[in-house]
Amino acid sequence: MGRGRRFRGFCRARPRCVFLLLLLTVFTLLAFCAGCDSNVAKVGAPAPPVSGKDIHGASLSLAAVRGKVVVLYFWTNSCCGGSLKESLEPVFQRNKDKGLAVIAVNEYNAPKEVASLAAKDRLSLPILLDSDSTWARDYLVFAYPTAFIIDHNGIVRQRVLGQVSAAKLEQLVLKQLEIHQKSETEYEKTHHR
Structure with a gap:
């Protein structure tokens, strides 16, 4: 069985597969950007207002x-x-x-x-x-x-x-x-x- 056939077999219900991949991508981006907020205090950066x-x-x-x-x-x-x-x-x-x-x-x-x-x-x-x-x-x-x-x-x-x-x-x-x-x-x- 070729590689392409296995992937197609995994994603028979394409809309569900696309949704799951999109959801995984969003969660990955959120995890990487959790510390990216520019309004939080970081050593070497301007202090947020108080x-x-x-x-x-x-x-x-x-x-x-x-x-x-x-x-x-x-x-x-x-x-x-x-x-x-x-x-x-x-x-x-x-x-x-x-x-x-x-x-x-x-x-x-x-x-x-x-x-x-x-x-x-x-x-x-x-x-x-x-x-x-x-x-x-x-x-x-x-x-x-x-x-x-x-x-x-x-x-x-x-x-x-x-x-x-x-x-x-x-x-x-x-x-x-x-x-x-x-x-x-x-x-x-x-x-x-």
Whole structure:
């Protein structure tokens, strides 16, 4: 039996065969393109937008802090509320005057719970609520905490999964602040303001 005859025997009901092949092709393309969405966070690419009202009602967005190094920190009360006080707040306090901005994004908790934790731990860093998980999807957050280091041009430079010590977080922040300072110095040298 020749090759062509076997294939024709397999696809006797041509419409069904064509449909199955088309369906297989579509699923294959979807599988390959699942990570192709241009609106998700990728290291080396522009950070997707984040904007809203913080827990005190003030407007906040990544666009508003452009020009600064940003730590975008996704967390929940249940697993990592304490990390804000232990790691994030001290790094923020030591570096906010050097060009660091922090946005803590809470997932899954009620506004009152988040505000209570912020008051109890005397947190001064801005906290946004992602009640519908839009930003978590845009940043492909699947575990908490997850931090993103975003440079002064709005480019995602680092993704940190899980708990991170204040020392390690500060090391990552200082690296980006140093890169920013060097680029500013080089610009000044070449453009003599």
